[in-house]
Amino acid sequence: MKPVPPRFAERFxxxxxxxxxxxxxxxxxxxxxxxxxxxxxxxxxxxxxxQVINYLRPFAIRKSKSSYTNHYAMFQNYFKIAWRNxxxxxxxxxxxxxxxxxxxxxxxxxxxxIRDELSYDLKIPNGDRLYRVVGVSNNNGEIRKDVWFQPPxxxxxxxxxSEVESAGRxxxxxxxxxxGNEIRRADQDQNTFEEGFIYADQEWFDMIGIPxxxxxxxxxLAVPNSIVISKRMSDKYFxxxxxxxxxxxxxxxxxxxxxxxxxxxxxxxTSHIHFDFLMTMTGREFWPGEQTSWGSSNYHTYILLRPxxxxxxxxxxxxxxxxxxxxxxDLLKDGLVNAREVLKGARLEFQxxxxxxxxxxxxxxxxxHGDIRFVWLFGAVAGFILIIACINFINLSTARSANRAxxxxxxxxxxxxxxxxxxxxxxxxxxxxxxxxVLGILLAWLLLPYFNFLAAKSMIFPWKEWWLVPLxxxxxxxxxxxxxxxxxxxxxxxxxxQVLKGSVSAGSKSSTLRSGLVVFQFTTSIVLIISTFIIxxxxxxxxxxxxxxxxxxxxxxxxxxxxxxxxxxFKEELVRLPGVESASISDYLPVTGSxxxxxxxxxxxxxxxxxxxxxxxxxxxxDYVKTMGMKIVxxxxxxxxxxxxxxxxxxxxxxxxxxxxxxxxxxxxxxxSSGSRIMEVIGVVEDFHFESMKENIGGVCLAIGxxxxxxxVKVSTTDMPQLVTSVSALWKDFSPNQPIRYTFLDDRFAMxxxxxxxxxxxxxxxxxxxxxxxxxxxxxxxAFMVEQRNKEISIRxxxxxxxxxxxxxxxxxxxxxxxxxxxIAMPISWYMMQTxxxxxxxxxxxxxxxxxxAGLMAVFIAILTISYQSIRAALTNPATGxxxx
Amino acid sequence: MKExxxxxxxxxxxxxxxxxxxxxxxxxxxxxxxxxxxxxxxIGATHSTLSRLxxxxxxxxxxxxxxxxxxxxxxxxxTITAIGKRVLAAxxxxxxxxxxxxxxxxxxxQITN
Numbered sequence: 001m002k003p004v005p006p007r008f009a010e011r012f013x014x015x016x017x018x019x020x021x022x023x024x025x026x027x028x029x030x031x032x033x034x035x036x037x038x039x040x041x042x043x044x045x046x047x048x049x050x051q052v053i054n055y056l057r058p059f060a061i062r063k064s065k066s067s068y069t070n071h072y073a074m075f076q077n078y079f080k081i082a083w084r085n086x087x088x089x090x091x092x093x094x095x096x097x098x099x100x101x102x103x104x105x106x107x108x109x110x111x112x113x114i115r116d117e118l119s120y121d122l123k124i125p126n127g128d129r130l131y132r133v134v135g136v137s138n139n140n141g142e143i144r145k146d147v148w149f150q151p152p153x154x155x156x157x158x159x160x161x162s163e164v165e166s167a168g169r170x171x172x173x174x175x176x177x178x179x180g181n182e183i184r185r186a187d188q189d190q191n192t193f194e195e196g197f198i199y200a201d202q203e204w205f206d207m208i209g210i211p212x213x214x215x216x217x218x219x220x221l222a223v224p225n226s227i228v229i230s231k232r233m234s235d236k237y238f239x240x241x242x243x244x245x246x247x248x249x250x251x252x253x254x255x256x257x258x259x260x261x262x263x264x265x266x267x268x269x270t271s272h273i274h275f276d277f278l279m280t281m282t283g284r285e286f287w288p289g290e291q292t293s294w295g296s297s298n299y300h301t302y303i304l305l306r307p308x309x310x311x312x313x314x315x316x317x318x319x320x321x322x323x324x325x326x327x328x329x330d331l332l333k334d335g336l337v338n339a340r341e342v343l344k345g346a347r348l349e350f351q352x353x354x355x356x357x358x359x360x361x362x363x364x365x366x367x368x369h370g371d372i373r374f375v376w377l378f379g380a381v382a383g384f385i386l387i388i389a390c391i392n393f394i395n396l397s398t399a400r401s402a403n404r405a406x407x408x409x410x411x412x413x414x415x416x417x418x419x420x421x422x423x424x425x426x427x428x429x430x431x432x433x434x435x436x437x438v439l440g441i442l443l444a445w446l447l448l449p450y451f452n453f454l455a456a457k458s459m460i461f462p463w464k465e466w467w468l469v470p471l472x473x474x475x476x477x478x479x480x481x482x483x484x485x486x487x488x489x490x491x492x493x494x495x496x497x498q499v500l501k502g503s504v505s506a507g508s509k510s511s512t513l514r515s516g517l518v519v520f521q522f523t524t525s526i527v528l529i530i531s532t533f534i535i536x537x538x539x540x541x542x543x544x545x546x547x548x549x550x551x552x553x554x555x556x557x558x559x560x561x562x563x564x565x566x567x568x569x570f571k572e573e574l575v576r577l578p579g580v581e582s583a584s585i586s587d588y589l590p591v592t593g594s595x596x597x598x599x600x601x602x603x604x605x606x607x608x609x610x611x612x613x614x615x616x617x618x619x620x621x622x623d624y625v626k627t628m629g630m631k632i633v634x635x636x637x638x639x640x641x642x643x644x645x646x647x648x649x650x651x652x653x654x655x656x657x658x659x660x661x662x663x664x665x666x667x668x669x670x671x672x673s674s675g676s677r678i679m680e681v682i683g684v685v686e687d688f689h690f691e692s693m694k695e696n697i698g699g700v701c702l703a704i705g706x707x708x709x710x711x712x713v714k715v716s717t718t719d720m721p722q723l724v725t726s727v728s729a730l731w732k733d734f735s736p737n738q739p740i741r742y743t744f745l746d747d748r749f750a751m752x753x754x755x756x757x758x759x760x761x762x763x764x765x766x767x768x769x770x771x772x773x774x775x776x777x778x779x780x781x782x783a784f785m786v787e788q789r790n791k792e793i794s795i796r797x798x799x800x801x802x803x804x805x806x807x808x809x810x811x812x813x814x815x816x817x818x819x820x821x822x823x824i825a826m827p828i829s830w831y832m833m834q835t836x837x838x839x840x841x842x843x844x845x846x847x848x849x850x851x852x853x854a855g856l857m858a859v860f861i862a863i864l865t866i867s868y869q870s871i872r873a874a875l876t877n878p879a880t881g882x883x884x885x
Numbered sequence: 886m887k888e889x890x891x892x893x894x895x896x897x898x899x900x901x902x903x904x905x906x907x908x909x910x911x912x913x914x915x916x917x918x919x920x921x922x923x924x925x926x927x928i929g930a931t932h933s934t935l936s937r938l939x940x941x942x943x944x945x946x947x948x949x950x951x952x953x954x955x956x957x958x959x960x961x962x963x964t965i966t967a968i969g970k971r972v973l974a975a976x977x978x979x980x981x982x983x984x985x986x987x988x989x990x991x992x993x994x995q996i997t998n
Contacts, residue, residue, distance in 0.1 A: 027958030054929035
């Protein structure tokens with residue numbers, strides 16, 4: 001055999017060499033090789049390589065070829081072909097673009113949500129030095145974090161520690177008049193109910209730095225009984241005037257009028273704390289000696305550290321200092337022998353103000369916040385939906401490769417390089433992606449109001465932001481490139497001869513990859529479906545669980561405290577109305593957001609020797625238990641006939657258990673360390689949920705007392721509107737200057753779980769979206785399969801295959817993929833939802849039927865999607881498929 | 886401006902092109918160079934010089950016939966241009982002039998002559 005020059009060297013040479021000299025050079029080298037190989041073929045080969053390397057000289061190396069190409073014309077051609085493809089294959093194109101646009105819209109909405117969540121409290125001046133103080137207590141391993149501190153706490157921090165530049169407090173406790181109040185101008189009679197009252201120090205107001213509209217910030221709250229109101233309240237009560245110095249009356253209390261000291265701009269939605277009325281703490285004391293006593297904790301304390309102070313160091317120093325100097329002596333003074341032990345493990349932490357919104361998990365501050373975990377979860381969901389959409393894009397492009405194969409072959413024959421083809425397909429994919437983005441942005445804009453409702457937000461589309469257009473365009477291009485890369489590489493790799501001979505079959509090579517992508521899509525969808533089911537079940541469980549009181553048919557009249565002493569006759573009149581069963585005056589309702597407190601309880605005589613049991617101390621009237629439909633399990637209810645009941649109490653099972661009372665009836669318990677109030681237990685009420693089911697039921701002690709803001713009315717009528725009318729008429733008689741305000745207990749109860757419901761709704765929406773996108777892909781894929789196997793199906797039909805067998809043939813494969821997805825999805829979703837459920841003390845068990853249901857649903861949807869194409873294929877006349885060759 | 890000087894190696898190659906006449910293509914020139922000087926040279930180096938000389942205008946080239954040893958590929962035949970010949974002559978004359986000024990050489994020259 002005649003020796004030949006080494007192939008690789010020759011190919012290498014041809015790749016590097018200028019084309020116009022390639023012939024002569026290869027000729028020369030071959031001649032040289034030929035002459036040498038007569039003596040030694042091996043030496044000749046070595047020499048050939050040596051010669052090749054010696055040709056790597058500037059004069060001989062190929063210049064970058066791009067300078068010869070006319071880019072503009074080429075790209076024009078690419079666009080033309082892309083456009084023709086798009087309009088030729090309307091179904092594929094619309095699924096490709098539509099599915100992608102849906103994914104992009106979902107992503108955009110979620111991105112807006114995340115951006116909004118992350119933008120809380122960024123505008124506060126010195127926000128990097130401003131902290132909220134968090135108290136951590138360790139009660140036998142049970143860690144509890146809260147933000148409630150004693151009145152003198154803030155001032156003590158500032159005076160004892162030079163690192164603290166300033167310290168301020170707010171008091172948002174309804175007990176003292178924060179929250180909602182009836183309000184009117186001093187020169188008017190008509191009361192209006194407004195919410196968003198809090199008490200604050202002048203110093204806190206300085207730190208938080210909300211821009212002023214009227215007034216001087218430094219003096220706005222400096223005078224006793226001054227109040228700062230928001231711009232919108234100023235516009236409402238004092239339209240077109242400067243309200244500084246004007247007087248506001250709350251709850252008809254003319255003894256304590258408020259003078260407006262300033263008007264601030266409205267608190268932005270992205271603030272951890274919301275208020276419209278800021279009442280001053282200057283000169284205010286809620287009971288004699290309150291401001292100097294360390295016995296009560298009702299204040300959120302904020303501190304501004306001096307620049308460069310390490311908060312962690314200060315935390316440690318302060319924890320030790322404050323406990324030794326103030327807390328411990330106070331407890332010892334009250335005679336608590338084991339005070340030192342109680343305080344073991346207690347410490348102070350500083351929470352950056354900017355973290356309050358997202359990172360307050362487990363901190364009891366009674367504010368509503370976001371949750372950083374939700375932000376992550378949403379981000380992940382967005383990412384997955386985008387990936388699903390990208391997968392559709394890739395899947396459809398490769399699936400349709402057979403139809404493009406001839407084009408690729410021909411382009412290669414007329415001299416297209418692979419890089420040209422890659423360029424072409426990338427251009428096409430970027431074009432598709434740009435179209436999808438335009439569509440997706442429009443879609444997101446249209447859907448934003450709905451999404452705002454879902455997520456309880458008030459976001460606006462950032463049309464005016466400068467970054468929108470460049471960001472979207474660069475995202476469109478990069479996503480287009482990523483999604484188009486695989487199809488581009490795959491399609492451009494075809495060998496022209498094979499393609500033109502017709503031996504590239506149907507893009508079948510990549511079917512494993514396509515199957516993998518389908519599995520991924522369906523796994524994601526099924527996880528979302530299962531999660532939706534479980535959230536829905538948990539929600540149903542909460543709403544239908546026996547809560548220990550009857551939440552239905554209870555009307556809550558609010559703001560009745562303005563009636564003053566007339567409240568008793570009002571109640572008596574009310575009970576006489578037809579349809580009213582009973583009525584009770586008490587602000588302490590078994591739903592979140594009503595009045596709460598915290599009291600220490602002891603059995604009588606054990607105050608000095610035992611640790612206190614924490615619990616609620618609720619002032620109720622004689623009809624409370626009856627009106628709320630609570631169940632007395634031991635002893636008796638309060639009775640108006642027995643006068644000594646004013647010194648008696650009813651406790652719930654939890655409190656009885658915590659106090660260690662075996663036979664609680666007749667035992668005497670006390671609240672308050674001084675032991676001033678000693679009550680006899682006359683009854684035990686069955687435990688009822690008065691906070692969210694995320695928490696354990698705490699101890700409650702009911703005692704006769706007046707808390708006159710809310711009047712609960714138990715009704716038994718089917719004609720609610722009629723009842724509301726008669727109650728309103730009665731109210732009008734008693735309080736002509738104040739509109740009636742009422743809600744229903746079951747609504748308030750449902751509101752407690754609004755966040756769970758919201759999450760359920762969001763998950764449902766995204767699950768639906770994910771499944772739609774996945775189904776679009778499956779639909780197009782099955783259509784394509786049918787097209788590819790057209791001849792096969794026709795022949796089968798001719799040979800006598802039944803419609804059923806054709807259907808099975810086309811469907812089975814996909815159903816198998818969905819089943820595989822189900823197998824993968826089950827453990828993932830189980831783990832995810834188990835983690836979520838752990839938030840709830842009262843929760844459902846995840847049972848297997850959820851998975852079966854979700855699986856059936858997924859299979860059903862998948863079959864439905866595919867069956868249209870399969871049945872159509874099975875019913876066509878085989879002649880149409882076979883008549884042309 | 887185009888470089889028009891002639892280096893020593895270039896001069897040799899130019900001369901070889903003249904010697905080989907119709908057979909003056911890169912491979913042959915390289916072979917000839919090796920056999921005449923005993924120094925080995927790669928075809929690439931030769932080719933590089935040839936194309937430089939062509940750029941300078943001393944050589945001209947056209948595609949020639951193909952042979953079986955070359956795998957049916959044509960070869961590029963180089964011919965000396967008029968300028969090339971003039972430069973060669975000038976180079977030779979210059980060197981002869983230099984030799985003539987060299988006394989030791991003149992003596993020997995006279996003896997043998």
